[in-house]
Amino acid sequence: MSSPYPMVSVLGILIGALTFAAGLIWVERRLLALWQDRYGPNRVGPFGLLQVLADGVKIFMKEDWIPPFADKPVFILAPAIIMVTVLMSFAVVPVAPGIIISDLNIGLLFILAMSSLGVYSVVLAGWSSNNKYALLGSLRAAAQMISYEVFMGLSLMGVVLMAGSFSLSVIVEAQQKIWFVVPQFLGFVLFLIAGLAETRRTPFDLPEAESELVAGYHTEYSGMKFGMFFVGEYLGVTLVSAMITVLFFGGWLGPGLPPIVWFLLKTCVLIALFILVRAALPRPRFDQLMSWGWKVMLPLTLINLLITGAVMLAWS
Amino acid sequence: MLSLLKTIWYVFLHAFRKRITVQYPEQKPYLAPRYRGRIILSRDPDGGERCVACYLCAVACPVSCIALQATEDESGRRYPEYFRINFSRCIFCGYCEEACPTYAIQLTPDFEMGEFHRQNLVYEKEDLLINGPGKYPGYNFWNIAGVQVGGKDKGQAAHEGAPVDLHSLLP
Numbered sequence: 001m002s003s004p005y006p007m008v009s010v011l012g013i014l015i016g017a018l019t020f021a022a023g024l025i026w027v028e029r030r031l032l033a034l035w036q037d038r039y040g041p042n043r044v045g046p047f048g049l050l051q052v053l054a055d056g057v058k059i060f061m062k063e064d065w066i067p068p069f070a071d072k073p074v075f076i077l078a079p080a081i082i083m084v085t086v087l088m089s090f091a092v093v094p095v096a097p098g099i100i101i102s103d104l105n106i107g108l109l110f111i112l113a114m115s116s117l118g119v120y121s122v123v124l125a126g127w128s129s130n131n132k133y134a135l136l137g138s139l140r141a142a143a144q145m146i147s148y149e150v151f152m153g154l155s156l157m158g159v160v161l162m163a164g165s166f167s168l169s170v171i172v173e174a175q176q177k178i179w180f181v182v183p184q185f186l187g188f189v190l191f192l193i194a195g196l197a198e199t200r201r202t203p204f205d206l207p208e209a210e211s212e213l214v215a216g217y218h219t220e221y222s223g224m225k226f227g228m229f230f231v232g233e234y235l236g237v238t239l240v241s242a243m244i245t246v247l248f249f250g251g252w253l254g255p256g257l258p259p260i261v262w263f264l265l266k267t268c269v270l271i272a273l274f275i276l277v278r279a280a281l282p283r284p285r286f287d288q289l290m291s292w293g294w295k296v297m298l299p300l301t302l303i304n305l306l307i308t309g310a311v312m313l314a315w316s
Numbered sequence: 317m318l319s320l321l322k323t324i325w326y327v328f329l330h331a332f333r334k335r336i337t338v339q340y341p342e343q344k345p346y347l348a349p350r351y352r353g354r355i356i357l358s359r360d361p362d363g364g365e366r367c368v369a370c371y372l373c374a375v376a377c378p379v380s381c382i383a384l385q386a387t388e389d390e391s392g393r394r395y396p397e398y399f400r401i402n403f404s405r406c407i408f409c410g411y412c413e414e415a416c417p418t419y420a421i422q423l424t425p426d427f428e429m430g431e432f433h434r435q436n437l438v439y440e441k442e443d444l445l446i447n448g449p450g451k452y453p454g455y456n457f458w459n460i461a462g463v464q465v466g467g468k469d470k471g472q473a474a475h476e477g478a479p480v481d482l483h484s485l486l487p
Contacts, residue, residue, distance in 0.1 A: 035330045039337045280327035281320060 010101050017090050021234035026052045028234075028275050035279040056227075064223035067129070074128035079221065079228035082121035086235040089114040093242050094169040096252045096259035107168040108160065111243065112153050115198055119145040121232070122200070122207060126217035137216025140286060141207035144197060147293040148204075151301040152194035158187040158308040159247050172251035181248040186304045188248045190297060195240035197293075199233060201274060203281040206289060241270035347425035349451075352408045354426040355401055357441065358419065358450035365445065366420035366457060369396040373412035373421050381405035382412060391466020393458070399441040404434050418457040422450045 026041065026049060033040025041048035066075055092107035094100040104110050119142060126138020160166060162183065163174035171180075181188045197204040208216030218229045245251055245266040252259030254266075284292070338345045347353070358366050369386030387397040412421045431437050449455060458465055460473050471478040 035327050037330055037333050037336045039335055039339075276324060276328055280324040 006101070009099055012099070013090055013093075013095065013101055014087065017087065017235060017238060018231070020238050021231050022052050022056065024234040024237065024271065025055060025230070027271070028278075031272060031275045032279050035276065059224060059227040059230075062223040064225065067131075067220050069130045070220060071128035071130065074124050075220075076225070078121050078125035078128060079225045079232070080121075081124070082118055082232035083228050083235070085114045085118040085121070086232055086239055089239050090235075090242075092168055093239070094172055094246060094251060095242075095263050097169075099260065100169060103167060103169050106166045108156060108166045108171070108247075111239075112149075112156075115152075115236075116145075116149055118236070119149075121229075122217050125221070125229070126207075129217070129220040131220050133213045133215075134217050134219045137207045137209075137213045137219070141200065141217060144200075144204065144206060144289060144293075147290060148194050148197035148297075151190060151293070151298045152198060154298075154301040154305055155187045155190035155194060156247060157305050158184045161305075161308050161312050168246050168251075172246055172253065175250040175253060179248060179250040179253075184248065184304075184308070186300065187308075188244070190301050190304065191247070192244065193297065195244065196274065196277065199236035199240055199274075201233070201237065202278040203283050204289065205283060206286055209283060237271060237274050238267070241267045241274065244270050347427075349425065351425035351427075352410045352413075352423040354403075354424050354429055355406065355408075355412065355439075355444065356422055356424055356446045356450060357399060357444040358422055358446055358452070359448065360456045360458070361449055361454055362456065363447075364393075364458075365395050366418045366449075367396050367399065368394045368418055368420070368457065369399075370394075370417060372415040372417065376411040376415035378409060378411060379405045379407055389466075393465050396441065399444060401439050401444060402437065403429060403439060404437040419450070419452045419455055420457075424450075 029051070030040040030042075030048070041051040044050040044054050066072055089111045091101040092104050092110050094103065122141040122145070123138045126134040126136075126141070129135070159171060159180050162180060163171040165171060165174075174180075200207050206216075207213075208218065210216075213219070218226055221229060242263075245263060249266045249270075251266075252263045254262035257265075360366055367384075369384055371384065371386070374380070374382040374384060381402040382400070383402075384399040385397040386394055388394050408423065410423050413423050416422075429437070458468065458473075460475065462470055462473055462476055462479075464470050
């Protein structure tokens with residue numbers, strides 16, 4: 001089920017994802033303000049919508065400074081990696097029937113692989129900055145991503161077992177009768193937490209903890225290189241929300257409205273949930289984060305997998 | 317775990333609360349009468365300058381932003397020849413107002429003093445002087461101070477008896 005016009009899909013998803021991620025900067029500020037009894041940016045254009053444009057112009061005009069003590073090639077490469085890996089992941093996300101760039105039969109594994117590669121961006125950024133705060137941030141990022149990636153992959157295996165495929169569009173089709181969030185509720189919660197950690201958002205924003213590490217791994221970055229990390233983070237949020245939509249909430253399936261509207265609607269609700277979690281929860285201590293990941297989440301994931309496997313076995 | 321979910325829910329409920337933001341340029345914030353803003357020099361009810369150029373405000377000022385020069389008019393009444401406040405230094409602490417013995421210098425609830433050039437923030441006496449008595453209507457330092465000044469002798473101030481004759485032995 002590949003797209004009839006591949007280039008249209010590629011450009012559409014690329015531009016769509018980038019616009020969405022840039023727009024999220026405004027959405028996040030407005031929503032955070034909503035939950036903090038404020039208005040947020042509402043001056044530039046209608047509802048402050050042009051704030052995105054103003055921010056973009058500002059970040060392009062800024063001095064693009066590479067510190068003399070930095071490892072220059074790696075320093076420049078790092079922000080590119082995060083953009084490339086996240087945008088590559090969007091290639092296998094089925095937006096609607098026919099609107100998908102590449103319907104890989106191992107789509108899910110591809111996304112997991114790409115998000116693992118994304119860790120390089122953060123680690124290299126911190127390492128090449130030659131700055132103690134940046135290094136501490138990237139150390140934390142490496143430890144956090146490795147420990148949370150383990151159960152991120154495992155938490156999805158329940159879905160894969162039920163759908164019988166790694167292909168994302170097959171997984172969506174398998175949810176015709178019931179969304180996987182119902183039989184795989186534990187898997188959904190685990191993946192949501194892992195997704196939060198994977199995108200390095202509060203409460204798992206220890207790699208860039210402003211109150212302790214200045215700005216963590218991107219302390220030394222400025223101008224559009226910093227902007228790439230920023231947009232990369234929002235692209236990550238969009239990607240994880242789209243993933244949850246596809247894997248647990250039936251992707252484009254839904255009554256009445258056209259499929260693409262359903263997909264975008266569900267994704268937007270999940271993004272709002274991500275922002276709500278950021279508005280509500282504080283950041284844990286680092287050892288708490290690690291022990292929570294290894295001692296609670298990993299066993300829970302394994303139990304979930306075990307039960308799903310046993311039920312599937314008994315069923316067939 | 318449950319407490320985390322409760323926190324998220326309570327934060328979500330804040331979406332329906334009243335906003336606390338004041339949309340500033342259109343909607344002015346309420347400023348208390350004793351708000352410490354732009355500094356002014358007030359006048360007597362008769363319209364004379366209250367400032368007696370005692371330099372106490374300049375001394376009290378922690379950032380030394382007040383500069384003045386005392387002088388006297390023909391009646392012997394002291395007043396500042398010039399009085400200059402550099403608002404680019406002023407920290408609006410209100411110490412000058414507290415130090416002033418004649419209620420001349422006062423802070424007002426006005427903060428809209430933005431300028432594009434730093435030099436424009438240096439206010440001269442004619443910028444500072446207002447036409448009224450400010451926060452203390454009816455107060456006139458010269459009418460209650462036992463100071464000899466043009467036309468008014470010692471002991472002629474309000475609530476004041478004639479000065480004691482030091483050369484008399486009578487009680």
